[in-house]
Amino acid sequence: MDAAYVNVFSRLNVEWEWLCAQDGNAQRVCGWLVETGVLDAAKAPEDLGALLDVLEERSLREGHRFSDVWLDLLLQHAGRGEELAARVVVQAMLPAAVRMATRSVRSGEEISEIHQVVVAALWQAVRSYPLSRTAWKVARHLQLEMWHHTSRDLKREFTSAGLPLDERLAGELTARCDPAAEVHASLLEAAAAEAGLVGGVDGARGELVELLVWALEQKVLSHGAAAAIADHYREDAPDDRTAAQAAGMSPAAVRQRRSRAVRQLRDAAAAQWAAA
Template sequence: MDAAWDVSVFSRLNIEWEWVCAQNGNAQRVRGWLVGAGVLDAAEAPEDLGALLDVLEERSRREGHPFSDVWLGLLLQRAGEGEELAARVVVQAMLPAAVRMAARSVRTGEEFSEIYQVVAAALWQAVRSYPAQRAAWQVARHLRLEMWHHTSRDLKREFASSGAPLDERMAAGLTADCDPVAEAHAGLLEAAAAEAGLVGGVDRARGELVELLVWALDQKVLTRDAAAAIADHYREDGPDDRTAARTAGMSPAAVRQRRSRAVRQLRDAAPRWAVAA
């Protein structure tokens, strides 16, 4: 099953969101909560629910967690009081993080759909049980943390029943001042890079390149040799073309040609990577 295309439970949530946005009164209710609490001015609050969430997310990107804490906290408090619409808005806002967490939690031999179901359920549980009054700072980060706690617990239970171990690095060290997505991702990426023979670490921009190459290998966009050629060329202590050519028994021109061909293949696959990421 292809993780880049089969995101069934998340696709259903997105389809459902369109239906929620189309229902009479939903936008007015959420808009009323936000304007009434002073989160948004009436003039800047759209009367369409999808557009309203877009405004909240765009301001959150500009202003950071001091703004997102306010509107997420307000909606989570409403959700805690039984307002399903408030919970649904927060779930939609956190859906991209859930998709990334799910994609990075899949291991060889597992069904993507099963992992996605676990993460989606963890997201709902984190939203519905969030202590909005006690944890009002860096709300999005704490939601991700709670989502990862629920996900790791349930995945660990699944692995225990199947006899396959869950990598403890994914669940270890998840304190309030760490990012659970980054912790889980780093452990998975290091293991995947080692298995693929991609050396040079996974820190910062290097990690983004390695993640792309691991995905390209999994999707058979690149061969192992082609991926290694790119990984070696772009690492700090990587060999120059002459050294790489001697190691591979090729001419420097052939090494450059192979690398250029691999880069073109990656560029052609970029739309699929964007969906998977």
């Protein structure tokens, strides 16, 4: 393995171990989290490394809604000059940076230079994170910012040498670098299957399915109404005539049922979903 590659990431890990060994660091971060109700004081670990492990494990179990809370809280402190808060976020995002660095290497490029660029991009994404942004999929937004800085700097470094940068990596990287998002997608797939909502949960459809699952849990929609929406708004959806024949209804009745379901969903959930 390239020595410089080891140094750029292992140096951060060594520094992290040093921070974990310093008295008071875990207590400071726990104080922020306990004060805002993210953690129970009785269950807060006394070690900084163990604290980050607890946060990441809960993020894997509970999805981005939990990670949004603690990442946004730390970013708010980082934005007010708390270096320790910024460092915790950087450590949390380091696995994503490693994956991004590995997938960003092109033939003819120096691996060590690529990794230096990605680490610098990670720090920049954390330090420049907009404090006014709504806390929604924070890890994903950090990764997008990290990719933005990485791609810009790699273009500046290597385009002059005639080395192309594949922009399609942006979507691949952000989809694969967020463990909480991956677990959330798996849970959503299971919930959709249990509810009988077919058609996948990728991209924008995932947000629709998540909304429909919520509507079923809150009893805003019946299963039939939710299925009417889910079946229509998918890539391989049948036209209304085909759907009507399968359901033993007229095309007009199918459209009417779907429109009624959309109105119910909009009236019950639009304000809450928009706020989220």
